[in-house]
Amino acid sequence: MQYRCAIVDDEPLALDILENYIQRTSYLKLVKKASELATVENLIAERKVDLVFLDVNLRGNTRDIIAQFLRQDCVFILVTAYSSREIQNLYWKEKQGYLGKPASYKKFVNEMERVIPAVKLAMT
Structure with a gap:
């Protein structure tokens, strides 16, 4: 099975x-x-994505906007230069993951393996 993903980040790299x-x-x-x-809001609302990689420090978005966005029925991987402790204090939910910038492919795969059960649950 393939899980459908979206990436939201304002850094091209x-x-x-x-x-x-x-x-x-x-x-x-x-x-x-x-x-x-x-x-990506419509994709999430229409359940066309299973997993969203989201930079929590997007230009023009406050923490409140990000927190409200995270309430949607989707699994999020929070991608940021913030420490995991800072992210946990701000946004953490069980159905979210965390990738620090820059993340190696190994860390990426480890985090995917950790959140896939939540993705499967969200799909039901």
Whole structure:
């Protein structure tokens, strides 16, 4: 089974790295790359993505906007230069993952293996 993914990050290099990691991972399929939250909102609402890689420090978005976005029925991997402790204090939910920037492919795969059960549950 392939899990449908979207990436939301305003850094082109981060988008490219995550796209490469997704392409290297047989059970993931990239359906959308975006630099703004609004671009993927409909995909999430229509359940066309299973997993969203989300930079929590997007230009023009406050923590409140990000926190509200995370309430949607989807699994999120929070991608950021913030420490995992800072992220846990701000946004953490059981159905979320964390990737620190820059993340190696090994860390990416380890985090995918950790969150896949939550993705499966969200799909039911």
